[in-house]
Amino acid sequence: MNLFDLTGKKAIVTGSTRGLGKGMAEGLLEAGAEVVIMGTSAKALEVAAEYTAQGYVCHGVACNLGDREDLKKGFADAMALLGDHLDIFVNAAGIQRRNFCEDFTLEDWDAVIDVNLNAVFMLCQLAGREMIKNGYGKIINVASMLSFFGGFTVPAYAASKGAVAQLTKALSNEWASKGINVNAVAPGYMATDMNTALLADEGRNTEITGRIPAKRWGTGDDMKGITVFLSSAGSDYLSGAVIPVDGGYLSK
Numbered sequence: 018m019n020l021f022d023l024t025g026k027k028a029i030v031t032g033s034t035r036g037l038g039k040g041m042a043e044g045l046l047e048a049g050a051e052v053v054i055m056g057t058s059a060k061a062l063e064v065a066a067e068y069t070a071q072g073y074v075c076h077g078v079a080c081n082l083g084d085r086e087d088l089k090k091g092f093a094d095a096m097a098l099l100g101d102h103l104d105i106f107v108n109a110a111g112i113q114r115r116n117f118c119e120d121f122t123l124e125d126w127d128a129v130i131d132v133n134l135n136a137v138f139m140l141c142q143l144a145g146r147e148m149i150k151n152g153y154g155k156i157i158n159v160a161s162m163l164s165f166f167g168g169f170t171v172p173a174y175a176a177s178k179g180a181v182a183q184l185t186k187a188l189s190n191e192w193a194s195k196g197i198n199v200n201a202v203a204p205g206y207m208a209t210d211m212n213t214a215l216l217a218d219e220g221r222n223t224e225i226t227g228r229i230p231a232k233r234w235g236t237g238d239d240m241k242g243i244t245v246f247l248s249s250a251g252s253d254y255l256s257g258a259v260i261p262v263d264g265g266y267l268s269k
Contacts, residue, residue: 023045027103030055037240047245054077079091152196193257
């Protein structure tokens, strides 16, 4: 028995048109899962078509996760594409706004909290309801190093990711007995579009890289293994965990 074979499993991955989410979706596809790429624009359909052309079973759904009605419609559309069955749900979508705390606008606060926290809860709830029917499911939330640290000039992001870690534990407490594993992955410093400003800041880049024992920033490919593991039978007795994928940053 291959504990990590996901053949026949059906998955939805939000925020999977680029960056870490795309790496997570690709890992699931490579392990044999059927995947819905969920993004905010028509690019979701384009990315899905690219994977389909490579021989994978992949679909695309575009929806605005900051709009609650559009979110619910997007989830329903994804479920229909999967034949109304769901085994794996990955909350990888997230946005960032930067400003000093004293200047951070409420508009930016609301935008970040809506996508990074409110949408995560709503989607976990929608996915959980489907999984409870089947007595089985894997939910993976994407936390952050800022689930542990406060960060600088990102108060809304830090607040949202701290909340995602706690939400993951709360959901696990109620759903683990129903056959649903709810865990979170906490990526370290990743070379993605969200971190363009940090990557371009020579001083901060050098400081951060110097603290990472692996001596490099992570990539979407570094998210594949943990995603497959948390989606597979290999993690059936793991729930409520927040797992760093950070090149050793957190432990230094």
